[in-house]
Amino acid sequence: xxxxxxxxxxxxxxxxxxxxxxxxxxxTVRLCDRHGCTAKGDCPAPKSPNSPERWYFCQEHAGEYNRxxxxxxxxxxxxxxxxxxxxxxxxxGYTESRHHQxxxxxxxxxSRDELRALDLLELEVDADFETVRMAWRRLAKSxxxxxxxxxxxxxxxxxxxxxxxxxxKAAEDARNWKPV
Numbered sequence: 001x002x003x004x005x006x007x008x009x010x011x012x013x014x015x016x017x018x019x020x021x022x023x024x025x026x027x028t029v030r031l032c033d034r035h036g037c038t039a040k041g042d043c044p045a046p047k048s049p050n051s052p053e054r055w056y057f058c059q060e061h062a063g064e065y066n067r068x069x070x071x072x073x074x075x076x077x078x079x080x081x082x083x084x085x086x087x088x089x090x091x092x093g094y095t096e097s098r099h100h101q102x103x104x105x106x107x108x109x110x111s112r113d114e115l116r117a118l119d120l121l122e123l124e125v126d127a128d129f130e131t132v133r134m135a136w137r138r139l140a141k142s143x144x145x146x147x148x149x150x151x152x153x154x155x156x157x158x159x160x161x162x163x164x165x166x167x168x169k170a171a172e173d174a175r176n177w178k179p180v
Contacts, residue, residue, distance in 0.1 A: 032058040045069075114171050117164035129172045136165040 032041035045065050047053040057065055072080035110118075110125065115165035118125060121135045139161045141147065148154040 030056050032056065034058070034061040037061060055147055111171070113167050117167045120160055120164040121168075129168070132165070132172075133167050136161060140165075 010045055029036070030041045032039045033055045035099060036057060039060070041056035041058055042063035043057045043059055044054040045057055045062060047055055055065070072083065075083065115125060118127060118132070121132060121139060123131060127135075139173060140158060143154045143158040145151075145155050145158060
């Protein structure tokens with residue numbers, strides 16, 4: 001009488017064991033549904049339009065099947081044109097939806113502080129940093145306390161312009177930072 005072996009095949013090294021349940025059962029493989037093909041059929045294809053039934057082909061025969069597939073088969077010319085129009089329509093009508101307007105201007109790449117700073121420098125939300133630098137220099141020169149001595153309003157504007165430039169400069173440095 002033969003006794004089954006209680007030894008494992010990993011010789012005491014648990015990391016050599018298979019993951020999950022180790023089984024020596026044969027795995028079921030679905031063959032290609034093309035007549036005469038013995039390759040693995042792992043590419044599903046519909047048997048007919050709007051049908052849940054599927055053929056299972058190998059990659060070679062799936063490509064052959066797709067080359068001969070007529071998506072509009074069985075539809076009248078008007079139905080085919082309507083389906084094509086419905087599937088090729090764009091989402092342009094949804095870009096200015098009401099529920100997106102609460103966020104305000106910008107593409108989401110700038111913070112609220114940056115948008116306020118750009119507004120203070122009289123720039124658009126998509127201005128590049130060179131434009132920011134030129135606007136900062138122009139406004140700082142016109143509001144500088146040395147140019148307009150004794151004007152408290154110009155001094156306050158100058159400080160606000162400087163703070164706006166500092167915010168945009170820090171954001172630009174953070175965007176362009178690369179680890180060494």
